[in-house]
Amino acid sequence: MANSPTLIANTLAAVRDHSRRYQDFTYVYPVISRRSRGLSIGVNLNPDKLCNFDCVYCEVDRTIPGKRRDVDLAQVQDELRWLIQHALSGGLAREPKFSEAPELTRVVRDIAFSGDGEPTMVQNFLECVQAVVDVKRELGLTDTRIVLITDAAGLDKASVKAGLALMDQNQGEIWGKLDAGTETYYRLVNRSPVRFERILANLRDTARVRPIIIQSLFLRTHGSPIGTTELRAYCDRLRDIVAAGGQIQEVHAYTVARPTPEPWATKLSAAELEAIASTIRETTGLPVSIFD
Numbered sequence: 001m002a003n004s005p006t007l008i009a010n011t012l013a014a015v016r017d018h019s020r021r022y023q024d025f026t027y028v029y030p031v032i033s034r035r036s037r038g039l040s041i042g043v044n045l046n047p048d049k050l051c052n053f054d055c056v057y058c059e060v061d062r063t064i065p066g067k068r069r070d071v072d073l074a075q076v077q078d079e080l081r082w083l084i085q086h087a088l089s090g091g092l093a094r095e096p097k098f099s100e101a102p103e104l105t106r107v108v109r110d111i112a113f114s115g116d117g118e119p120t121m122v123q124n125f126l127e128c129v130q131a132v133v134d135v136k137r138e139l140g141l142t143d144t145r146i147v148l149i150t151d152a153a154g155l156d157k158a159s160v161k162a163g164l165a166l167m168d169q170n171q172g173e174i175w176g177k178l179d180a181g182t183e184t185y186y187r188l189v190n191r192s193p194v195r196f197e198r199i200l201a202n203l204r205d206t207a208r209v210r211p212i213i214i215q216s217l218f219l220r221t222h223g224s225p226i227g228t229t230e231l232r233a234y235c236d237r238l239r240d241i242v243a244a245g246g247q248i249q250e251v252h253a254y255t256v257a258r259p260t261p262e263p264w265a266t267k268l269s270a271a272e273l274e275a276i277a278s279t280i281r282e283t284t285g286l287p288v289s290i291f292d
């Protein structure tokens with residue numbers, strides 16, 4: 001059954017503009033996220049723009065080199081603390097970008113590791129999670145989730161597993177990317193040197209420990225949406241995870257929102273996305289929310 005993300009209109013400036021830049025901050029930025037169902041404070045662990053995927057729809061402009069390689073945790077905490085207090089005290093609501101939906105800025109729905117690259121590529125992921133947990137506790141944000149938005153390639157690293165365990169104790173949520181059902185389509189869309197098998201194993205093993213959300217972007221490639229056979233294979237991969245004891249809380253199905261680096265990678269219509277979501281629901285029995 002579909003959830004109710006449409007409660008937040010996708011016409012709002014703060015929804016449409018997902019810029020990861022805020023004032024002169026390096027790591028932290030605010031967005032109104034339909035998938036978070038409100039204010040999400042992003043923590044960009046990758047000002048270096050490092051990623052082990054090269055998705056055809058990626059919005060990160062890698063023609064401009066990234067800034068720095070290390071994560072300054074004291075600065076992450078300073079930026080986070082300041083921005084959260086700014087939002088809770090009504091300051092964000094008065095900014096032009098957020099003034100259309102001021103009520104959405106007063107509750108921090110989540111703090112999300114998401115940015116210009118893959119968060120699990122940092123060497124000290126556990127310390128990054130700890131830094132966020134400390135600020136969340138200090139500010140009494142007991143209901144605020146800590147979300148990891150990930151391509152899943154690094155979920156088997158020791159520091160990442162330890163970070164996930166700490167997230168589990170602090171309203172953690174993992175959104176793992178899965179856009180394909182076969183290695184061939186994965187190579188077309190995600191263009192990663194990481195084997196598809198490893199992505200699937202990481203999603204499965206992570207979902208065995210706690211429920212995860214699968215986030216899947218569907219699009220047109222060279223004019224065609226994902227084919228029936230590929231979509232069936234994708235559903236089979238979800239069923240494989242569940243059959244192996246993995247828990248999938250929900251599937252987030254969405255499409256391209258902004259111009260892509262590849263002109264042949266384009267948006268699906270709302271009807272096409274809905275048809276795909278229906279197939280996933282019928283084939284897997286999993287709840288699917290749509291974000292068009």
Ligand code: SF4
Nearest residue numbers: 051053054055058117
């Ligand atoms: S995983 Fe995310 S950051 Fe990496 S290439 Fe894909 S869309 Fe871009």
